[in-house]
Amino acid sequence: MSPATTDTSMPIVQVIDLHKDYHLGSNVVRALLGVSLTIMPGEFVAVMGPSGSGKSTFMHVLGCLDRPTSGEYLLEGISVKDLTHDELATVRNQKIGFVFQGFNLLPRMDALGNVMLPMMYAGVTRPEREERALAAIRAVGLEDWATHKPSELSGGQQQRVAIARALTNQPALILADEPTGELDTRTSIEIMAILQRLNNSGITIVMVTHERDIAAYCKRNILFRDGKVITDRLVEERRIALDDLAAIAQAREIVAV
Amino acid sequence: MSAPTYTLPFPRARRQRVETSRGMGLGESLATALEAIGANKLRSLLTALGIIIGVGAVIAMISLGQGASANVAQRLQGLGTNLIQITPGSQRGPGFVNVGAGTRQTLTEADAAAIQEQVAGISGVSPVISVNVQAVAAGSNWSTRAQGVYPVYQGIENWQPQAGTLFSDQDEQDGGQVAVIGQTVLDNLFGNGNTGSGNALDAIGQTIRLNKVPFTIVGVLASKSGDQDNTILVPFSTAHVRLSNLTYVGQIVVQASDVSQMDSVQAQMQTVLEQQHRITNGNDDFTIRNLNNIIQTAQSVTQTLTMLLAGVAAVSLVVGGIGIMNIMLVSVTERTHEIGIRTAIGAHRRDILSQFLIEAVVLSGAGGILGIVFGAAASVAVSHVAGWSTVIVPQAVLLAFGFAAMVGVFFGYYPARKASLLDPIEALRYE
Numbered sequence A: 001m002s003p004a005t006t007d008t009s010m011p012i013v014q015v016i017d018l019h020k021d022y023h024l025g026s027n028v029v030r031a032l033l034g035v036s037l038t039i040m041p042g043e044f045v046a047v048m049g050p051s052g053s054g055k056s057t058f059m060h061v062l063g064c065l066d067r068p069t070s071g072e073y074l075l076e077g078i079s080v081k082d083l084t085h086d087e088l089a090t091v092r093n094q095k096i097g098f099v100f101q102g103f104n105l106l107p108r109m110d111a112l113g114n115v116m117l118p119m120m121y122a123g124v125t126r127p128e129r130e131e132r133a134l135a136a137i138r139a140v141g142l143e144d145w146a147t148h149k150p151s152e153l154s155g156g157q158q159q160r161v162a163i164a165r166a167l168t169n170q171p172a173l174i175l176a177d178e179p180t181g182e183l184d185t186r187t188s189i190e191i192m193a194i195l196q197r198l199n200n201s202g203i204t205i206v207m208v209t210h211e212r213d214i215a216a217y218c219k220r221n222i223l224f225r226d227g228k229v230i231t232d233r234l235v236e237e238r239r240i241a242l243d244d245l246a247a248i249a250q251a252r253e254i255v256a257v
Numbered sequence B: 001m002s003a004p005t006y007t008l009p010f011p012r013a014r015r016q017r018v019e020t021s022r023g024m025g026l027g028e029s030l031a032t033a034l035e036a037i038g039a040n041k042l043r044s045l046l047t048a049l050g051i052i053i054g055v056g057a058v059i060a061m062i063s064l065g066q067g068a069s070a071n072v073a074q075r076l077q078g079l080g081t082n083l084i085q086i087t088p089g090s091q092r093g094p095g096f097v098n099v100g101a102g103t104r105q106t107l108t109e110a111d112a113a114a115i116q117e118q119v120a121g122i123s124g125v126s127p128v129i130s131v132n133v134q135a136v137a138a139g140s141n142w143s144t145r146a147q148g149v150y151p152v153y154q155g156i157e158n159w160q161p162q163a164g165t166l167f168s169d170q171d172e173q174d175g176g177q178v179a180v181i182g183q184t185v186l187d188n189l190f191g192n193g194n195t196g197s198g199n200a201l202d203a204i205g206q207t208i209r210l211n212k213v214p215f216t217i218v219g220v221l222a223s224k225s226g227d228q229d230n231t232i233l234v235p236f237s238t239a240h241v242r243l244s245n246l247t248y249v250g251q252i253v254v255q256a257s258d259v260s261q262m263d264s265v266q267a268q269m270q271t272v273l274e275q276q277h278r279i280t281n282g283n284d285d286f287t288i289r290n291l292n293n294i295i296q297t298a299q300s301v302t303q304t305l306t307m308l309l310a311g312v313a314a315v316s317l318v319v320g321g322i323g324i325m326n327i328m329l330v331s332v333t334e335r336t337h338e339i340g341i342r343t344a345i346g347a348h349r350r351d352i353l354s355q356f357l358i359e360a361v362v363l364s365g366a367g368g369i370l371g372i373v374f375g376a377a378a379s380v381a382v383s384h385v386a387g388w389s390t391v392i393v394p395q396a397v398l399l400a401f402g403f404a405a406m407v408g409v410f411f412g413y414y415p416a417r418k419a420s421l422l423d424p425i426e427a428l429r430y431e
């Protein structure tokens, strides 16, 4: 099913000659050196590349968390450059769900509280907030853990809370920086299953990963090196996470018998 | 594959501006602030303690000061209004001490008569002779002072009879041997010496001997306060003949008919007395005192004292405010990462600002309320222990609380603003 509102002819993300410099005293670190990309609605992109190649910097710019030094970024046709601090906050709140590498959950709040937070800033009433947060928590399979604090959850569970939080305002674009970075293979595939399901429902996803196996669950792979895109190709033999999970379960059963 | 739970939420219309008007209610901000305060209870309490002590001190100090003022005012009220006192001897300015001032014998009844005749704007004049006497009545002895005065003096000094009557013009004319006694005299002659032990009705009609001269008690004076009650009033003419053989009087008391007349009356009296005493060189042998000025001075002294105490207390309130600022700054630094997360998922500057501002105001407001309770309790305790009367002034309570809340806003604003200006990516990088 494809959402009725999706205008498939207009890119959701369009970056043109993106540069990002970091100034460290008199040193200048050139993290992005002219990145140009177009991402259409419904895409599922894996950003790959060696450490320090500018992947996180690129994601932060896409997520409106950071501004590029130069270049153009159009999010759904809107030039992000012109937006104010608070307008960017609204864009992050309404259009983008960001899943951070380190989860970035509030430690004092339980899973439900964390997931409700973006809706609080969106001005959603409390009952509706709770309802939608529970739906998101169910979507990532964490309904039994809703009242646990992040410190009482495993890494995979925290990652799912972070994904649920990214979902609640029903964004068009989910950006995930190494969502499987610290997880074991099986948990990583579970996370990919969730992301694939979200992508199937029409949400555009861009994620960073170091692992070729994980990138194979995406539809398009982009390779960064030294702040530039050096490869950009479609995945030919795409893996389906649910199938792999079923296979793993089967293999275990065999071992158990 | 399960049915999709999420649909894309917004139309793909081309908008160059992003709609930013959406609300996070005050209730939400308050809940967030309370949650943060609750997460660090001990520290919150210690922070609020500065305000608690400050507000408590302001309220206690103003209550005590007002109590002291009320005490003084009550005492002064018994003195009568718009009084001018003339005593013998001169007292002409600072540093000049006239030895024997007040004991020199220069004032006479004739001076009082001259004032009565020649000075306009007065409602009563009385010379006063004070004599130390041994009073004997109902088989008891009491050493006190008798004052020979005109009947009008009783009114001038605001004396009221609690039993019997004051003595009359007739008594004055006849040199009647009648006396009006004060509460202390009553208690010591007709009671056991404790305040209020004497029955006023018992005393009326009894004979009292003052230095062996018999007088009939016609009235008992209603109590004023303190040592003013230790007195016996007798007609001036009688005292002059029977108790004192001097032609000179101890003082002359004059009451102006209106407060606006005080200065004019005082100046006229000066002229009249200088004529009476044939003084041309300004070397007056008498002193005129405006008792209103003394009352005002006493009142302004207690007022100043109150202000001083409140000022000291206010300083502690400011110190408490700086404590709040300090903790809020620490709190902002400590929670930089949290601020980064909140901003990253869509908090506006206003949301962050109000979160921290409300936190500071809640701390200082709660501190203010506790401070009011402690301040009131402290004033009540002091009034019980020290026997001071204290007055809890509602304006002071409002002022102290308002000031505490303002301290919260003022000292909370800077850290809150600092927090709201953080860029999300910088704040997130902070660990």
Ligand SMILES: Nc1ncnc2c1ncn2[C@@H]1O[C@H](COP(=O)(O)OP(=O)(O)OP(=O)(O)O)[C@@H](O)[C@H]1O
Residues within 6 Å of the ligand: A022, A023, A024, A029, A030, A031, A049, A050, A051, A052, A053, A054, A055, A056, A057, A058
């Ligand atoms: N805040 C910063 N200040 C200065 N330099 C920075 C900053 N953030 C990133 N860099 C530099 O920019 C370059 C790109 O960093 P980035 O974090 O984008 O790499 P990455 O591809 O995400 O690496 P990794 O795979 O290790 O996460 C690096 O050389 C890094 O040192």
Ligand SMILES: [Mg+2]
Residues within 6 Å of the ligand: A055, A056, A057
């Ligand atoms: Mg990175």
